[in-house]
Amino acid sequence: MVTAPVFWPNGKAYLFTGGQYYRYDPATQRVDPGYPKPIAGNWPGLWGDRIDAGIVWPKGQAYFFRDNQYMRYDIAADKVDAGYPLPIGPNWPGLPGRVR
Numbered sequence: 625m626v627t628a629p630v631f632w633p634n635g636k637a638y639l640f641t642g643g644q645y646y647r648y649d650p651a652t653q654r655v656d657p658g659y660p661k662p663i664a665g666n667w668p669g670l671w672g673d674r675i676d677a678g679i680v681w682p683k684g685q686a687y688f689f690r691d692n693q694y695m696r697y698d699i700a701a702d703k704v705d706a707g708y709p710l711p712i713g714p715n716w717p718g719l720p721g722r723v724r
Contacts, residue, residue, distance in 0.1 A: 630678040630686060633699060640675040669704025670695060676723045689723040 628640040636656070637648040644660040645667075664672030670688060677689040685705075686697040693709035694716070713721035 628675040628678040630680055632680060643673045668702065670697065692722045
């Protein structure tokens with residue numbers, strides 16, 4: 625089951641399921657060759673076993689959520705920003721404190 629589809633600025637869709645992810649090309653309507661791949665080792669600093677939700681912000685950052693925590697991913701640097709994960713509740717006012 626895909627838990628976190630995320631549309632990336634490179635025109636690809638990344639679909640996370642368990643500890644793996646797929647890179648989908650909307651232009652060809654196919655998964656790119658060589659996928660799925662493990663999250664661990666391919667998404668520096670991101671949880672390697674599960675992502676519950678994700679969203680790309682227009683300022684070059686993506687946010688990934690799991691249980692009651694989130695991480696900010698710097699797209700240009702291709703890694704999680706220092707100081708994460710953080711709790712969802714106090715940092716995202718009005719949202720539930722958990723995503724799962």
